[in-house]
Amino acid sequence: MPELPEVETVRRGLEPALTGARLERVEARRPDLRFALPDGFVQRLTGATVTALRRRAKYLLLDLDRGDTLVSHLGMTGRFEITGGEAIAPLRPGDFVQAVPADPKHAHIVFDTDAGRRITYFDPRRFGYMDLIATAALDAHPWFAALGPEPLGEAFDAAHLGRALAGRRQSVKTLLLDQRTVAGLGNIYVCEALWRAKISPTTAGGDLKPARLKRLVADIRTVLVEAIEAGGSTLRDYAAADGALGYFQHSFAVYGREGEACASARCGGVIQRATQSGRSTFYCDACQT
DNA sequence: AGGGGGACCTGTGCGC
DNA sequence: TGCGCACAGGTCCCCC
Numbered sequence: 001m002p003e004l005p006e007v008e009t010v011r012r013g014l015e016p017a018l019t020g021a022r023l024e025r026v027e028a029r030r031p032d033l034r035f036a037l038p039d040g041f042v043q044r045l046t047g048a049t050v051t052a053l054r055r056r057a058k059y060l061l062l063d064l065d066r067g068d069t070l071v072s073h074l075g076m077t078g079r080f081e082i083t084g085g086e087a088i089a090p091l092r093p094g095d096f097v098q099a100v101p102a103d104p105k106h107a108h109i110v111f112d113t114d115a116g117r118r119i120t121y122f123d124p125r126r127f128g129y130m131d132l133i134a135t136a137a138l139d140a141h142p143w144f145a146a147l148g149p150e151p152l153g154e155a156f157d158a159a160h161l162g163r164a165l166a167g168r169r170q171s172v173k174t175l176l177l178d179q180r181t182v183a184g185l186g187n188i189y190v191c192e193a194l195w196r197a198k199i200s201p202t203t204a205g206g207d208l209k210p211a212r213l214k215r216l217v218a219d220i221r222t223v224l225v226e227a228i229e230a231g232g233s234t235l236r237d238y239a240a241a242d243g244a245l246g247y248f249q250h251s252f253a254v255y256g257r258e259g260e261a262c263a264s265a266r267c268g269g270v271i272q273r274a275t276q277s278g279r280s281t282f283y284c285d286a287c288q289t
Numbered sequence: 290a291g292g293g294g295g296a297c298c299t300g301t302g303c304g305c
Numbered sequence: 306t307g308c309g310c311a312c313a314g315g316t317c318c319c320c321c
Contacts, residue, residue, distance in 0.1 A: 002314060034297065034316090058315075076314050077299080106299085125298045127315060170291060179316090186314055277292070280312085 002058060002074040004151065004184030005227035005248065010080055011055045014119065017082050018062065021113035022049045029108050034075060034129040044068060044132055045111070057147050057183035061138070069135045071143070075127025084118045147183040151220050156182055158214040165205035165213070172208060173201035174277045176220075185220065188255045189227065191282045193220040195254045198264075200288045201274075201281045226251065254282040262287060 002010070026045040028037055038044075044066070054061040062070040072078070079102055102122040109121040109130070121128075133141050148164065149155035164181045165172070175181050176190045185193070194201050196219035199212060208216070230248040249256075253263045254271050262269035262284040269286025 006314080073315080075297095075316085103300095123298095124300065125313090127297070127299095129316095168290085174291085177315095188314065278294070 002076075002078065003186035003189050004055075004058060005189070005224055005230075007055055007058050007060060007074065007184075008228050009231050010074070011053055011060055014060075014080055014082070015053050017113065017115070017117045017119060018050045018111075019053050020050065021115055021117070023047065023111050024114050025110075025112040027110040029110070033108060033123060033126050035131075037130060038132050041130075041132065045070065056138075056144060056150070057179055058186070059143065063135055067135055068132045069138055070130060071133055071138075072121070072130045073128055073143075075123065075125065075129065077125040078121065078123040078128030081120050081122065082117055083120070084112075084116050146180050148179060148181050149183065151182050151184055151224060156217065156221075158210060158217050161217055162208075162210060162213050165208060168205035170205055171201060171276055172199060172203045172205045172216075173281055175205040177277070177279070182220070184224075187279050187281075188252070189220070189223055191255050192223045192253060195264075195283060195288060196223060198287050198289065200285075201276060201283050254284065257282060 023045050024047075026042045028042050031037060045064070048064040048066050048068075050062050051065050052061075052063040054063065058073060060072040060074070062072070064070065081102055102120075103124065106122045106124045107120050108123055108126070111119040111121075113119070121130075138144055149160060161182070165175055168175060173190055173194065176185050176193070177187065191201070193216065197212065197216040199208070199216060227248040230251065257271045258273040260271050262271060264284065264287050267284060267287045269284040271282055272285050274281045274283070
């Protein structure tokens with residue numbers, strides 16, 4: 001489930017352990033995740049130094065001093081854990097509860113750094129994937145070429161969203177899940193943002209007027225920012241890079257709250273669940289129109 | 290164009 | 306305690 005806030009939380013958690021670190025030892029305990037690991041995966045990483053840790057959409061990018069970038073997508077259940085060396089401080093001390101340790105049988109990739117830390121990638125469902133891509137060619141790679149703007153970046157505004165949705169009859173819910181519209185939203189934060197903006201998830205994208213687009217952009221940004229500040233969300237499988245659990249799931253207004261009263265003041269509505277494009281949508285049918 | 294369905298893979302939570 | 310079923314954060318592909 002990692003959506004943008006969770007991937008960003010992982011990035012921040014890994015940064016102190018990985019940026020500037022040399023990968024002394026790399027182990028791939030199986031030849032594939034969702035896809036086969038690239039040829040020479042272990043050899044190409046062993047001895048390389050991580051020069052920067054970035055995020056694009058839901059992808060983690062580990063730039064290496066050899067001109068390659070290790071690209072990691074967490075899929076639904078991917079998780080990194082740091083062990084060894086001194087403890088890595090949580091992002092917001094006091095904000096986290098103790099994580100449930102990941103099951104060692106799903107420990108697929110292990111990185112040992114020159115600072116004595118071990119970063120282990122766990123992924124029970126193996127929907128995640130990794131590849132090594134030339135850093136200079138990242139933007140042209142199929143995973144990145146068609147991505148929309150970062151929702152927290154300057155390029156994402158009501159004008160952009162209006163252009164992306166203009167004339168579209170597809171629902172705004174489905175269009176926001178499309179990474180070409182805006183990059184990094186997933187099922188949870190789309191539901192939450194639409195509730196905040198009081199927009200029905202079945203509204204055709206092209207029917208949204210500028211004022212509603214403006215509010216939607218603002219609500220997408222604020223829900224993501226709040227989630228990042230809370231250290232992401234944790235449902236069953238996900239934990240932050242340092243093993244701590246994010247807190248934002250306690251702040252969901254609609255996701256997973258079918259049958260509960262709408263949290264909007266004086267609304268009186270009840271949260272509904274419906275299916276759109278095969279995914280559950282949670283919304284209030286009283287105040288989202 | 291847009292929707293539906295299924296695929297990938299494993300675990301969890303529920304009703305019985 | 307066990308069994309079977311529904312469902313899960315993402316992405317891709319085929320079919321109508």
